[in-house]
Amino acid sequence: MRSPTPIQRRLNELGLRSRLRRSPRLQGRILAAAGARKRLPAATGLFFPFYHDVPPEFAAGLRRHLRAFGELGPLVSWDAAIEVLTGRRPLTGPTFCLSFDDGDPTWRDVVVPVLAELGVPATFFVTTGLIGRPGNLGWDDVRDLLAAGHGVGSHSITHPRLADCDDETARREIADSKHELEDELGVAVRDFAAPYGNPVVDLRDRHVRAARAAGYRSFATTLRPAMRTGDSPMWIHRQGLHPAWPLWAVRTRVHD
Numbered sequence: 001m002r003s004p005t006p007i008q009r010r011l012n013e014l015g016l017r018s019r020l021r022r023s024p025r026l027q028g029r030i031l032a033a034a035g036a037r038k039r040l041p042a043a044t045g046l047f048f049p050f051y052h053d054v055p056p057e058f059a060a061g062l063r064r065h066l067r068a069f070g071e072l073g074p075l076v077s078w079d080a081a082i083e084v085l086t087g088r089r090p091l092t093g094p095t096f097c098l099s100f101d102d103g104d105p106t107w108r109d110v111v112v113p114v115l116a117e118l119g120v121p122a123t124f125f126v127t128t129g130l131i132g133r134p135g136n137l138g139w140d141d142v143r144d145l146l147a148a149g150h151g152v153g154s155h156s157i158t159h160p161r162l163a164d165c166d167d168e169t170a171r172r173e174i175a176d177s178k179h180e181l182e183d184e185l186g187v188a189v190r191d192f193a194a195p196y197g198n199p200v201v202d203l204r205d206r207h208v209r210a211a212r213a214a215g216y217r218s219f220a221t222t223l224r225p226a227m228r229t230g231d232s233p234m235w236i237h238r239q240g241l242h243p244a245w246p247l248w249a250v251r252t253r254v255h256d
């Protein structure tokens with residue numbers, strides 16, 4: 001049998017990963033084995049853990065993750081995290097900044113109540129084309145996120161892989177989603193999280209430039225290493241997690 005080419009290997013990995021994403025408990029158990037050699041951060045660094053939907057059966061898991069982070073250091077707002085990166089706020093230990101992607105109704109039904117209970121701020125990156133569609137949040141729900149004290153950013157209009165878009169389409173996805181959010185919410189929207197977010201396959205430097213040109217102050221990827229003061233807000237590293245995962249699995253993403 002011939003060994004797979006690097007591209008085939010990559011596709012196989014993606015296929016395995018998306019199958020595992022549909023079985024988060026199984027994925028968590030597999031990852032947990034790899035987490036045995038890692039530890040949650042003890043050194044100074046800024047981490048951006050993020051989630052998607054949080055079904056009710058995983059509310060306890062989200063609570064457990066957030067409590068574990070809170071024992072290590074503060075959970076700060078996106079505004080505060082940007083102040084850390086730009087040197088206007090000191091970074092004195094492990095620090096966490098939480099976000100959620102896409103626009104699932106469990107944000108309203110599960111996530112916001114858990115955040116209120118724990119006193120944790122978050123930023124919600126909204127795929128604007130999903131809002132108001134069956135099975136997704138409505139605009140009133142998004143306004144309620146702001147009213148609850150959370151931040152709202154853009155996660156594009158249709159959730160494309162930007163690297164596969166022509167320049168004009170990518171520009172629209174980045175800029176027009178911002179304008180729609182601003183029109184609907186009546187506040188400035190200055191933060192963008194790239195769909196999929198992996199700089200190797202999903203986005204290019206030109207998309208960061210397009211975001212800057214559209215007036216964003218931050219651009220989030222899914223690179224994982226901890227950030228520090230002086231790192232660019234236009235290249236934020238986030239660590240994708242699932243609330244079904246045991247803490248040992250979290251350690252494979254959020255660690256020193």
Ligand SMILES: [Zn+2]
Nearest residue numbers: 101102195196
């Ligand atoms: Zn997404």
